[in-house]
Ligand code: AHM
């Protein structure tokens with residue numbers, strides 16, 4: 001018998017007590033929004049959704065039409081349900097409060113509406129990443145400061161990858177579950193549970209074109225992988241780089257591997273390229289829930305106390321022994 005996302009969530013709420021009814025509703029709405037984004041992605045040129053929107057986001061990146069469409073879909077879907085207090089997005093400078101005409105809930109939703117924007121126009125997998133936090137108790141008005149919580153405080157996290165299949169991957173702190181969109185039924189169906197990332201791997205993902213800009217510990221790790229059976233690792237490695245974090249992390253959750261977008265010398269004042277609160281945090285929690293690890297080279301990503309909504313971070317995540325090794329190389333370089 002098929003288990004739908006709705007049924008899975010009801011069980012997490014009723015039998016396991018892992019989530020509240022409000023969080024269940026919130027996740028159902030996020031999934032519905034992802035379904036709608038998936039339809040737009042699938043239409044491609046026929047839906048007039050490809051190409052640039054001619055604007056820039058707060059990070060100075062050119063926005064694609066789909067970045068904006070996906071952002072609007074998520075906002076409109078989540079505004080009125082009564083379970084949210086505010087939202088934050090890669091595509092919006094500041095937080096979006098739930099309008100006064102709707103009831104205010106106790107959760108905060110953060111998202112990268114369309115991750116892998118450079119892949120939109122070339123028909124390569126892209127996705128939506130989301131993270132849910134609880135609004136701190138006390139204050140009535142929600143402010144950006146309420147969002148600045150370490151990743152370990154997330155109450156739900158996930159992504160939806162729009163590839164050959166549309167797959168929603170979710171954790172509420174009870175392992176990682178994957179749901180495939182059944183297009184005929186229009187519902188997400190549970191297709192894998194208790195995802196576990198193998199501790200060891202022979203596959204790494206990094207943008208090799210940045211090699212000359214990396215720091216010494218990353219040079220050392222990748223250099224050793226490249227030496228293959230003749231080198232200190234004594235085995236050959238394979239490489240993948242999709243340039244959509246969702247797709248790269250999806251591969252790692254499926255068959256293991258290590259993903260890195262480290263700090264580099266191109267823009268030394270920035271701690272990394274990827275954003276902590278709506279990219280690295282949700283992905284790190286998913287990876288940890290599947291038995292993997294995630295660090296910035298120095299510390300566990302989920303322990304980082306954010307100081308800004310759009311803060312960036314260096315990311316090393318995936319199979320535990322490899323992440324531990326890269327982290328250890330950073331620590332010995334520091335000493
Ligand atoms: P985006 O959120 O604007 O799409 O940027 C994030 C993406 C990640 O999905 C991916 O890992 C990385 O940027 C790819 O960057 P690069 O083109 O430098 O390899």
Ligand code: MG
Pocket residue numbers: 090112114115116245279
């Ligand atoms: Mg992104």
